[in-house]
Amino acid sequence: MIRLVSLVVLCVLCSSAQVEVCEDDGLASLQVRATDPPPAEVRPKLRRRRFRRRSRKAYHHHGAVWTVTDSPVAASPASESATTATSTTSTTSTTSTTQDPSVSCSCSFNPVGFFLLCQEEDPTCNGISSNRMVSSMDVTSDNRTLVYADRRQSLIGFVDITDAYNPVSDGTLDVGITEAVAIKGNFALVGVRAGDGQLLVVNVSSKTVVRTIELGATPANIAISPDRRFAAIAPAYGAGYLVQANISDADPDAWTYQIVNFTVLDGIESDDYLDTDHVSIRNDNVAVVTLRWNNHLVLVNLTDATILASFSAGRANISNIDTVHDDLITLNSSLSNLSREPGGVVWLGEDSDFFATADGGSDLGGTRSFTIFDISGAVVFTSGNLLEHLSVRLGHYNDLDSDRYGTEPTFLSFGDFGDCKMLFISAKTPHLTFVFEVSDPTQPSFLQALPGTVTPDVSKAIPSRGLFVSSSAQGRTFYDLQVGLHIYHCSACGRQYPFLESRDSEEGLPIPWGSLAGLAGDTDGTLYAIESERFAQPRILVIDSHAHPALITDDIQVTYQNGSSPEDFDPEAIELIPGGFAVLSLEPQGYVLHLLDEDGVIQSSVEVQISRNGEYVSGVAYDSSLGLVITGSYGMVQICDLSPTCGLNYFNYTLDDPASQSSSTVYLRDVVALGNGIFLFLEKDDRGGFEAGNRRIYTAELGNESISNKALVMDFMPELIDLRIPVVRYFNSLAITGETGNLTLWGVNDNTASQFSAGETQLLRLREHFSL
Template identity: 30%
Template structure:
């Protein structure tokens, strides 16, 4: 360890690390009068995420699939109403205190609710009651929000999708999609019956409302006999704009008369500088071009009487990965191009496995005026982000923020009257640690709190792609820099340099790990000290581990800065001995890299341990006093606790001790294991211990201190709790993230932790790089 860092941290330990972490800050003497304050910055901040499963019980201990798809608000903005398709119901949330949303009950609707809107005291719920894709039917339920009673039912004559209410309350427009069967043939239209627009004249008591239909056949060039209206919105002149996604067409209808005013194709775009390939392992490369991609718009919102915005999600053969501002005459006022794709890469939210499909996949849009500011909100379904644009000039929108939105945001709702913004994220599967949430954001003074980290542009003008951060380390004598690594989700593993003085922290360098010296390639021979040791490596898949350009595909889970320069990397082995479904393809390795990322040495486990390999192997590495210490995530060979491996660099020998894990505490079961280890000096270490649960099921996310002085080989260590991380994670306003994977202590004592977002695969994509405080 660098002497300066060692002395600082040793002094910090002497002051009492076991007492916890102190809040960051400093105090000083008298200062000069402060200058006049600049105008306060205003932004949106997530204040709460309401898990839909909370309607089933406050502890969310149910495996039932739930979802919040489309969300609306009561006229006073105190109650949210959302559609829950899997449960066949609508749900209510009390947001009198937005930071403490409370479940307020649910109502079965006798079918699949597809959308919801609000008119006065009523929630208007579109319900699909179709027997199949040919025999379509639906209804509009009028529900008294206060009593939760259905006061009227209007038959719709088809499968409904979106519902919109005019500002004067005189009209309700319902897109009757009659969606196609995606499993029939290749899923392409035409598949009758055709869709249409339903108009409800909503003056008077709901029992007196009447229904009219608008025929949309023969308008679109694509599938003219099978219009599939997707989304509808209404402007101040009671003109409805309707997107027909599969038809790549837009229609405007005068609601008082039911006449089609105009219609036009949504058009196509050419996207240069995007990733159009799904690589396994993932490789984000913004170097491809998609020619003449159909927009195929989904969500739509008016931003003025004569302009509207479409979220160009795509479906059959399109998806421009952005959004478009249209003039009412059908001309394009502005198009986002590749901006959303680039920004999701910059924020570590890029869904690489959707590269060959629709990329970040913009799903929906909404507009709101907050004070004197006009904002446009764009929900990205696959990147799980909500983009905030200042549209003071709708011909030149300015991206102001990107907000974390849970997994797969579908509905977005501006509530300017309460300075609130809401997004409904529908993905829900407790078995893969994903829960559907309704996200609540507050608009007020202060800088954005998300992202916590983003990348700068490379020399080629593209942002450094990143994600799946699995390890963290501190620069030895520079309290401004951290280093991180990505794991096996990505091809060509890299080390990232992070400037923590920036807000958010800036990933400003990337260093690829390479085997240009041939050390890894020679491993089965060069490291074979005996015949039985050579046999130990028979299962290594070196062809998969080393790319043609000598970059490597490993599973880096831990990183430490080496005392003599370069880095130590702990790579987790792949597969479990004796498990047919998970054959061993790689072993747990410690790699010594020089400062340029070239592998110079590989350290392996003893053959006896490799013979009982469990796939939960190396998770962290630290160097201290001439030794490397690696943390095994879980116990191998039916031992009671996981090992810490201690490798003497001079002698080249291993010894092992055991770490006492906490018992499983989550109502969802799972396991508890280790995720990182950080050297503190004087043979003391900081350890990350966590369960594999997230959201309301998470129970254990903790930092402990251990001391290896005098620890006998084979012994079980004692540990001291330093910090429970659950309050820190809950304070971010979202669901608790699962994988706290990295920890580091800067030379000045600042402690950082970071989570792994799994490359946005079955994950909200959030990466939280949290500065916790200083060691005492």
């Protein structure tokens, strides 16, 4: 009884504070706990299936930190740490930083809330199609209101995050084309592109402009000193100087400013165009400023507006990366003598002698990495290809940018959370924020990656509330690309994400993957996923579902018997059959059902007949009593007799009405055989975010002439909402693993190879111990 009362009191306290809460709605498997010990190794019974390649490298778990064993070269303190930053460095990290296995943090981040900018016009974005962009963001002194700059809508917005789980709009103010915003007390300093460049001082409480200051150049970034006495304003477009503003007076009319001229700097690249980018200030009012275009860094004493030092950000080599946009992820290229071209910058603590830069670069350079410098300008650590490989391992790598920026790290934040010093790195193209522990600046430890934000850029750490906020640099009003602010909370609940990652191949590099078009499961717990047409080489991924998170252990290339790869091959679904796989594909001649052996070699192919114009094939299932059953998006169900074509016997499955707030269509998206003529059917609409309405799984029986006994198994929309990020649009595939009477029901979305979504793959254990 005492134990029960204690648990009740603990739960009440946690709920009221909204901290340390690990929600469990019967889906405990959705919470991946970093503090749990790794499960006992479970080796799937391969039975009749053998795989052509067996990977031997895997993640190992130490506390809350992941390390990698048996990697060819691991990132380490940079070889140039004893020299200057201008020396050339070869950085060839394959998977992870060299880490102390004892590093462990008392909390991990999970999404808890989000605010899409379209909610400024309607609480659920109903019918809103305006384009938006967060160019800057800060938080008020009480840490209860976010203030963001929306360049495309020429306004600043206010978002109340008193309840971080349910942020709400607190209004907007039209100010012109906004570039930057920073908060000092009850005032927001807003940089706008008006005249030759202006700084507006806005009263946050009244949402009124109380002063306009002509700066002579448009502010690109604004930082406020920890003691709130100074602002450092970095103008854009080659202004060639930093603005130091004395804002110590309570009255903004008394604020003064002066210019710190950078044209006097020596040894700077492209000195005819001095372009300040970002700035960060530590306790003694020393500011570090990046000049990305010029590959340069400057230290400024804001107390007297003098330059303390300046130095080149240096150059680096990077290897084992993808540099070709060819719809493949191939980590076999190198780039040499690259300018770092740092953009984002942050001190690693208000009293630190170290600062980090995000080296996303411009069209001229960038090393796809982050670098840590000491105050003398010496490089003490550079991440090499680590961010590239983490993006690949997590299925977020976007090949569209292989020939340009790669992961494109752009912005950095820092915060002390409990016993850990955390560095947050925004990477635009994989839609991820990487979190590192940097108590030892020479040996950062990778902690986790945060999903959900489209093209993350400006971010803010709020340690006093255990919060981190990420914002979208850009997005689209369709697909899964809505611009917004995403809130994460650091608690002892353990990491929710990722749900799926890959191990290393025999070459010691992470197995690339993404865009899962279909899913199938075996009785031993093995899952098989086939990638979509977004990759030029069709592959089947072998997934160990017993691992936490689920682990891609191998990949099987789909080929013809002569060894060549299929062209114009657009997989839609996959199923296990005796001796191999059945794969549905859309090809120039129409839909085709391919029968593959266990090594992925196509043995035979059959055309699939479609009963209705505009309908597309959506799923395939194998029932030993019926054979192969194929579904169509509008409710077509057919038994495939394989001779000479598929689709002579048609049945009609009746779909639910749309439940979306907007005009939508409900589709039959996948089918899974349970045996004895009983099947699972996945119904979903074509919407994501607030507009998503239908995410339901039904059972039905396929008889001799009709489909009967349709019954709801689960509506898993609440589970998707509980992930605390916008509901993904392309949740298209189901599978079951285990034996009859003790099945596990799985679902997964297609992340579109991070091209038309925020990149997260949600491989969810929807129902355990499932039976009819």
